[in-house]
Amino acid sequence: MRTPRIVVMAGSSRRDALSRRIAAACAGPLQAAGADVKLVELADYPAPLYNGDLEAESGLPPGIVELQQVLHACDGLLVVNPEYNGSITPLLKNTLDWCSRPNAADGARSGGAVYAGRAAAVIGTSPGALGGMRVLFHVRDILGYLGMQVIPQQLAIGHADNALGEDGRLRNEAQRAALDALAAALADTARRLRG
Ligand SMILES: Cc1cc2nc3c(=O)[nH]c(=O)nc-3n(C[C@H](O)[C@H](O)[C@H](O)COP(=O)(O)O)c2cc1C
Secondary structure, three states, rough: OOOEEEEEOOOOOOOOOOHHHHHHHHHHHHHHHEEEEEEEEEEHOOOOOOOOOHHHHHOOOOEEEHHHOOOOOOOOEEEEEEEEEEEEOOHHHHHHHHHHHHHHHHHHHHHHHHOOOOOEEEEEEOOOOOHHHHHHHHHHHHHHHHHOOEEEEEEEOOOOOHHHHOOEEOHHHHHHHHHHHHHHHHHHHHHHOOO
């Protein structure tokens, strides 16, 4: 059976983003679960706010074409989400929307084909106590609509500014165990879905 390839991305490109730090902390548990991990920084795949006129005039931004290829090559996606007013960040929604658009020059690796039939998992992060619990339901819904199989395991990491130790791992033992379980379930689901 093939090693599942998991893309990890944070919904923020802010320099000191807590979600980016937590996303980096997810690589170890996923690798321990037998996955190949690719950490994606959304800042490396820039795109303007989606507008149909822009798309009609210029097609897909080069960064989006590149990200579509990255997503198409993966078996599973882990999204680490900051919470904006109880919901998804505009950066993440914009990126997911652009990637859902077909690219006439590469129909097989664009549009819905970059999501369909792949496993996904969601984590919330916040400097507040609730850990972005509310964003999880929205992002789950969006990824499911895109054709991904979102696993039931999820994690909301509150006080995320103090969640990681010097070793870059979660300090809290229960959270570490929950992340290990999520990573194992995501790797296993990706493996079973994509063989
Ligand atoms: C527009 C906006 C809305 C926010 N809404 C929430 C919220 O609903 N819940 C929450 O816990 N934090 C909220 N915050 C605070 C963010 O959790 C905090 O800024 C966080 O550090 C952003 O994520 P990042 O560090 O990954 O960039 C909001 C921040 C912004 C800018």
